[in-house]
Amino acid sequence: MKYSYISHLYCPKCGNTYNTSEQHQLCSCGAPLLVDYKWDQLKAELKREDVTARKGDLWRYHELLPVEEEQNVITLGEGMTPLVSMPALGKDMGVEHLYMKDEGLVPTGTFKARGAAVGVSKAKEVGVTELAMPTNGNAGAAWALYAARAGIASTIVMPVDAPVITRNEVAIAGANLYLVDGLISDAGKIVGKAVKEHGLYDASTLKEPYRIEGKKTMGLEIAEQMDWEMPDVILYPTGGGVGLIGIYKALNELKKLGWVEGKLPRLVAVQATGCAPIVKAWKENKKESEFWPDSTTLAFGINVPKALGDFLVLEALYETEGCAIAIDDETMLEEQQTIARLEGAFICPEGAAAFAAIRELKQTGWIKEGEKVVALNTGAGIKYPDTVEIKIPILEKDGSIGAPNSI
Template identity: 55%
Template sequence: MFVKELHCLRCGTVHAADQVIQTCSCGAPLLAVYDSGQITAALRKEDLAARPNSLWRYRELLPVRDAAHIVSMNEGMTPLIPLEKLGRELGLTDLRLKDESPQPTGTFKARGASVGVSRAKELGVRTLAMPTNGNAGGAWAAYCARAGIRAVLVMPRNAPAMNRMEIGMLGASLFLVGGVITDAGTVVNRAITEHGWLNAATFKEPWRIEGKKTLGFELAEQFGWEAPDAVLVPCGGGLGIIGIYKGLRELQKIGWIGPKLPRLIAVQSAGCAPMVRAFREGKPDVEFWENAKTCAFGITAPRPLGAFLTLEALHKTNGCAVAVDDAAILRAQKALAAREGCHVCPEGAAPLAALPELRRSGIIGPRDRVVLLNTGTGLKYPETADYKAREIAPDASIA
């Protein structure tokens, strides 16, 4: 509501906020800046308790001007679940799962979609297009269906079959292309030039990140307006990391949290780890990762556009980037389900897979308050589920 303008973090150009806009003319992503003074005057954190249990409880810190344009299905305010057994095994006194599986469409992509589609509706967008690994496509298809906006989605052919069915049911136009999300992005770029649609790809428009930053708001609120010590985030495009960082920085600006930020730790699959490589080599941006392949399909992003912002968030919070292989991801997925009752998606299992090494190396200490972000439900990934049920006759006795 109090969004002031859009800033390019690369060249510093300032753009007006109330226009349909993509990236800066220099090609870099644009980030929304708010009037902190007006927010402080209009909202106290005590006011939140009486508000709806969705991310729109933070509406003064979000970009939609007129509440009539909000497209919502009660997304956000997801639970923070203690993982006592797994914490004990890893020698941690406080391990919790920020669980995004109850979100509409089953993943954290609902956050960016609710805010991004609401803002697109407010600005009069009729058709939007985006490349997707599947889950963002599902979320944007759902919110576009509610908003009456046409969604055109381009997805790699070997994305999980469930995502195709979901997007089809939600009435979006879906195109399948060989290759990875970068190839889908090339098709979208051509289409938006030809038809004048909005390109809603990660960082090609400024509003999706505004939904993701509510993860940072919620973590602070759920920890009593303090930051935990470390947050482990599955990282593809990097929006989860950048969102949490932006959200917490904005809370610092309005004085709701102190100077401490959690260490942000990006977890990638060893089959596609451009961020880990760039972090280790001390580079400010990523290089294209060849032959990307992992069972955690959502984090297959060989060269994400805003990677320099993700790397900056990792450095500024004294965090790091780590890679885990598919076997470790699937073991962690099974452990979260069978030990803690949390059936997470493979992407959401990657943070747990990264923990043993982070404990061994001392990056995470025994009394650190640690949050693992599970980005979605395991129910969307029947192909990674490990189950063996025995066939029996109706008169069989079982034990």
């Protein structure tokens, strides 16, 4: 048994292939590269039971991940997050079988840790010593911290409006941190110049091929946690869309292995009404999205006006007969509060958008009676303290309180 059954990199646009022992970024045609594995060998040599007997982190799927030598694995115990049943919320929405995959329970508090763990590990394996990336905050935090653990220097550029807590994470990791008075697209241009001038490894979304492999483990785990029966619908808050592409890739890979059977779940891309390029493209039945001008939403993680992998996201929606839907900020915040009150989960606004989408899709009949529905909560609510507005009475030391409100 090998640690990884990785085979090669390939371009989903032009079909070009690349080896996995050298550093690669985009394909020469400009498209993102994807990882392929030795499926025949894998099918013969790896069983579901081998995987499920292992430790509860994403590395239990190491044969399906790109890192070839175990010693290169950089881990903080990320993955195998809980799939939480949401019965009270489900009742409130009329969705009997409702689940949350809670990505708040990983290092750095968001799903970005999965991509960073696998991406940084593989970067170490191919000899990277300095990387750079633009970020809306959470990805930069995760990559800076995992890079620190790997002994790789990192340069992170984020908008001044990105969540303050993510600055602190990048700073304490010892990364080179810059703020830009603009959007993530402006940060991307600055990183692009630095990569060229200083010979850095470009860890921007989909500009290196391995982050998506980390994120696909969300799909692998959902299948495992549902006893290898796929749900009917999976909803994903979609900015760059790598999580959704990853889940789609994962489920297809599990089908190749024969570990799951039947139709794939209908995948749903959830965006904010203030930044919904994928939704627009899907409604117009297009294969690619257009840049969304003046994008704005408090769900910072999905404020991505044009995603490099938009064509892959749209392909996943079309192929699974899924859909794309936009939620406004006010509705997200209402749903976030409803979820906390009914289920005791304080989730991020992006995750709340996914649940608000379920509510709407059930009302319109797109989600049918009795279907099994999984929403990804992409991060912990504690990373977004400003989404909660409160007024609280302050008591003197010897004060007392009136009769408390019941539920």
